[in-house]
Amino acid sequence: MFQNQQITEDIFYVGVNDRQKHKFENMIPLPVGVSYNAYLIMDQKTALIDTVDISMGDIFIDKIQSQLQGRTLDYLIINHMEPDHSGSIRLIRKYYPDLVIVGNSKTISMLDGFYGVENNTKEIKDGEILSLGTHKLQFHFTPMVHWPETMMTFDQKSKVLFSGDAFGSFGTLDGTVMDTNMNIDRYWDEMIRYYANIVGKYGAAVQKALQKLTPLDFDIICSTHGPVWKEYISEVVDMYDQLSRYEGNEGVVVVYGSMYGFTELMAETVAQGLSQGGIKDIIIHNVSKTDSSYILRDIFKYRGLVVGSPTYSNELYPEVESLLRKIEIRGVKNRIFGYFGSFTWAGAAVKRLSTFVETMKWETAEISVEEKQGLKEINYQACLELGRQVAKMVKKPIERKEHCG
């Protein structure tokens, strides 16, 4: 029944859209859904690249059967074992018991660990080639993008790179899967949000992978989430290069927590100072209102970050604390930082923010602002000055560091 979308003459899209899940990894909101992409290569041998989340297993099997038209499925290539892709392996094995599952040693071990699947597996080495007839699939290990077993599969015949989660994006695929057939504008921010939240910690591993992939000369990238890239390949590769170097654009994110508006007023004032300093991209986030996945997206996008917090039971405001922890976990590098806070009887927030930036080893504005109770003239001026200082630092040209390895 299904007319699967064609990527090349004999490569077909058999992935699915998930418009039901509210939060990816039970944490990251999915207002525009997500796709789990899988691909079928029809050659003398047939090969499936990755599977999908088990919640969509039924429709996935139907799509594969529609394409195979009674032929058997010879290989399943596993680029990544996270269950949003490996979840339907046991199901597909039931339909195709002779299926050979192909992966590296770490994949094979996880296959047993997660699903108890031990037999009919084929362990491949880095650089090894598997022939399907006319298609020769070459495997390139890309560890820690973003799990240890992650690899990419390059089809030498059609110059297609099956990249796993790399170059992936949130957002369903509506009616078509190729970037050439759609207005891709709505995906850019979702792609950065995906990167910042899922891959963000592994910048060095992404840089290594990019160096390894560059000589491959691919024409199409088939990732496991979001559009198939053909027309915009250079843009998505450049975006990954920039994000994995932790190179932000000229702009500043101001994040604050506030219960009654005192710290919020300071944030508004800092933003005014940023504008006086010539910054055009100023994004203010109320940490209690905007989901942290969006705040992290913008922190990856822009070079400047200013954080403000009230003191709360002798600590940072808990929502600010939680965000800082997420930034620490990702090891975000090379940011220009500023901070401010407020208190009523004994301030602790500003001190905690200074400890945070010491651990991050970021360049920091000389001035920080701490107000007792309502914002007064002297600290109003200091907030403006903090904004101007951060603006000046952000606008200073940066030297591009070579691959950080």
Ligand SMILES: Cc1cc2nc3c(=O)[nH]c(=O)nc-3n(C[C@H](O)[C@H](O)[C@H](O)COP(=O)(O)O)c2cc1C
């Ligand atoms: C639950 C709660 C706990 C607080 N804990 C402290 C504290 O430990 N030390 C302090 O100096 N002020 C404390 N404060 C006062 C706030 O830090 C202070 O009023 C601040 O300016 C509020 O800023 P906001 O309006 O941006 O939330 C607390 C306030 C609340 C509501």
Ligand SMILES: [Fe+2]
């Ligand atoms: Fe993943």
Ligand SMILES: [Fe+2]
């Ligand atoms: Fe994934």
